Amino acid sequence: MSAAPTGVAVVGTGYWGPALVRNFAALPAAQVLHLIDRDLERARSVRDRLVPEAGAHDDLQVALADPAVRAVAVATPAATHFDIASAALRAGKHTLVEKPLAMTVAQCHELERLAEVGGLVLMVGHVFRFNVAVERIKQYVDSGDLGAIHYVHSRRVNLGRVQADINALWSFAPHDFSIVNYWMGAEPLTVAARGFAYIQKGVEDVIFCTVEYPGGRGAHLHISWLDPRKVREMTVVGSRRMAVFDDISNDAKVRLYDSSVSTSPAPPESFADWQVDIRHGEVSIPRLGWVEPLRAELDHFLSCVRDGIPCRTPGAQGRAITEAIVAAQESLKRGGVAVPLSEIR
Ligand SMILES: NC(=O)c1ccc[n+]([C@@H]2O[C@H](COP(=O)([O-])OP(=O)(O)OC[C@H]3O[C@@H](n4cnc5c(N)ncnc54)[C@H](O)[C@@H]3O)[C@@H](O)[C@H]2O)c1
Known part of the structure; x- marks a missing residue:
């Protein structure tokens, strides 16, 4: 060296x-x-x-x-x-x-x-991908702490910086896709997006994106530079536990909720036999040694x-993120239909 x-x-x-x-x-x-x-x-x-x-x-x-x-x-x-x-x-x-x-x-x-x-x-x-909070949630996912991952919900909104050359999707969504793909250990199957342009004609300020991952897993991304509050919050819902990543928080970037919902394992004979077990468990906040990402x-x-x-984060990973955003952009153009990634590649 x-x-x-x-x-x-x-x-x-x-x-x-x-x-x-x-x-x-x-x-x-x-x-x-x-x-x-x-x-x-x-x-x-x-x-x-x-x-x-x-x-x-x-x-x-x-x-x-x-x-x-x-x-x-x-x-x-x-x-x-x-x-x-x-x-x-x-x-x-x-x-x-x-x-x-x-x-x-x-x-x-x-x-x-x-x-x-x-x-x-x-x-x-x-x-x-260099954020210790993102890494901690990846550990929860990979160790099985959360159980099977059901879905991720992300809000990445604030007021400004409004761009003229790209819409809010291209500005913000690379972050969301890089995080969610990592947690899911997979690339999306389809992406659907609706967006709305208020400040500049044809440049979407707010985008609602629904993403389908293999195994019936989903993600929803709410992206905007036209929102009164700065929010950077991602919720991961698993079959055993749930986690929230709040990038704005100083002292609780990750919260682990020992909460879940389960139902009677066998198909019930009658509606009366059907059991839904809702478990509101403890919330824990792990200590993270902070390093500037x-x-x-x-x-x-x-x-x-x-x-x-x-x-x-090699070029191939950058390409996977660009593919997802190109699919979302195509969906915006087609009025929100789910665009298969296989069409984009
Ligand atoms: N990782 C993050 O959190 C993060 C945050 C903000 C921006 N970014 C990225 O950083 C990049 C820059 O964003 P920004 O917000 O700083 O944009 P910006 O518009 O503030 O700055 C871009 C700079 O590039 C210069 N420039 C433009 N074309 C050039 C060229 N052909 N050759 C040399 N200089 C040129 C401009 O004069 C300007 O000074 C974007 O790719 C953006 O996605 C990443």
Whole structure:
């Protein structure tokens, strides 16, 4: 293992890019060498504030031509991800792309191919996969603590940041699908979505998405940037127990409800014999050692680059999320019919 830090370039210094820069700068395994933004003043101001030794440019080629840059992190608008990530991979740079990996399935395949051919890491920034609360619920699922998973319900709503280039689905749903796919250990079979646009014509502000997973399991996602309250709450209902992930909470991100409903095992002879056992059990709040998810994500990316460890959020996973969102987008267009993922792939 080389002791020298990995040279990194960050592309995009708008809202999210500076969070990447700040976290890379705090990791000894990384050295931020260049910041790129088509708005040069913005790149310079983030550089001056966070990494004064780095270069600031409006031309990506400066970073791609620098042999000291081994890795590129892309935090530009979703529609630009493919062009920037493919240029980085073609230049032989390990590449971390913010979610969503790309906006078409074909583009995702091409990025995967470029990474494969170049022997490069292609990672997508599914930051919730590095969240200890998400991981704790995954442990409950895999250990059987919750029993058989019935369904997940998610609310990811707040007021703003309203985007013009993508709807709320593309902005928020990568998080939901990356979490729910992980908990379910599967990709959706079908996705149905209805959405409504109030602020800008044709750009849905609120989306209600119903997702079918193998084994009769379901998920419902309520996504909106037009809601008075910031809510980040996901409920997992299992046959034995239930869990709630509240990402806004400081002291109770995960609550485990020892609650369930069961019925008489054999088909009843008559309605009078039918037993429904409703169990309201204890609620427990596990202690979680908190680590900033973005810090953990970037640390993992650097380990993948330096040590070649398997990536937890590789290009293929980014493609699966893009497939689900493309299916949801198609369903929006068709008035909410359930779109099979097999049609999208
Ligand atoms: N993981 C998360 O929780 C999270 C949160 C917010 C945003 N994001 C992701 O980060 C990315 C950026 O989002 P944002 O909210 O920071 O957007 P933003 O619009 O605030 O910033 C984007 C920046 O990219 C620059 N830019 C645009 N096109 C460019 C190009 N071709 N070359 C170089 N620079 C270019 C813009 O000038 C701007 O400064 C998106 O992919 C978004 O999904 C992730």
